[in-house]
Every structure is written in structure tokens, then in C-alpha cells.
Amino acid sequence: ATCKVFACSEEEGWANESALDPLVGSTSDICCKPTCQQFQCNATLNWLAPTGNKSKAKKVAQSSEECCLKSCSAHTCAEGRALFPKASETIGKSDEVCCEDARCSTYRETLSEMKDTEFCNQMSQDECPTRFFNANGTLLRCQWDSLYRLCRYDDVVRVTGCYGF
DSSP states (O other), rough: OBGGGOOOOTTEEEOOOOOGTTSSSSSSSHHHEEGGGGGGOOOTTEEEEETOOHHHSSBOOEEEHHHEEEBBBGGGOOOEEEEEOTTGGGGSSSSHHEEEETHHHHHHHHHEEEOTTOGGGSOTTTTGEEEEEEEEEEEEEEEEETTTTEEEOOOOOOOOTTTTO
16 A cells, blocks of 8 residues: 555654655555654753644654754843743743843842841841842842941842742
8 A cells, every 4th residue: 555545643743745645655654754743852952842832743844943942041141131040941032031130049049038027127247148038029138237237128229030039
């Protein structure tokens, strides 16, 4: 029998191709073309499989450019912005999708978030510069006021849009 009568399995990532109709065969390898569903995107090279994109999965192709989308890791953020922590797992190519305020990493990596029952003015001089308060996604760092000799919220610096806060 020729490939013209062979039914390629869409669920398994195969598509019928009229150019293969005259061939004699009865297997997907002979009678069908592989779709993007079978292609493995290389995350190491910043390529990710498009989630929920059925039309791309059914496309007859076998390349990163045709089957995958770039992750945020391939994006360069504007000055004062930095890739957010899950950039390698997120599809995107804009600051809005891929970046956050560059100061966010300091809050995440070197400062400690205060509990709801804690306040800057309770902190010692040594502890003060290591703490911050999260006011519904606006991060307020504690700073030592030498004149009044107490810890207080920094009224000037407010950091927003940090991933995970």
C-alpha cells in the first residue's frame, strides 16, 4: 500500500504530507513528517517549548526557530533593570515580561523581610540596615537615623515590581 492511505497520528506528533503519498509504506517514519510536538527545545540555548500553543505543536518542522520560543534569559534589560529569577523558565522578549528593578536582588539575597508584627523602630543600629518591610509589593528598607538615633523606614527609596514579593 502507498502512503496515501496511511493515517499519520497527530497525537504522536506526525502529519500527512502529500509529497509522500506515492511512496510504498505503512509506518510513520516513511509516510509522515514529524511536527514540532516531537522536537525538543534546548533550554540551555534559551529556547522553550510554547505552552498551550497547539498550532505550533502541529507545525511540520524540526528546528528551534520554527518550533520554540526564546526565554527571557536571551533578553537584555534596560538600564536599572535586571532579569527576574525565573527568566530561564519564562517565554518573553520585553522588559515588561522579563525584567524587574535591579535593586530587587538586594532585597531577595541580602536583606531580611520583617514579619507583620515587626517595625523598623524596634531594630538595633546593627540590625536596622539589614531589614525591610513589604507593604503590598512595595519594599521599604529600614535605615538608621543618626540624628534621632533610631531605625526608621526609608521615605525616599521605594522598590516595586520585584518577583516573589
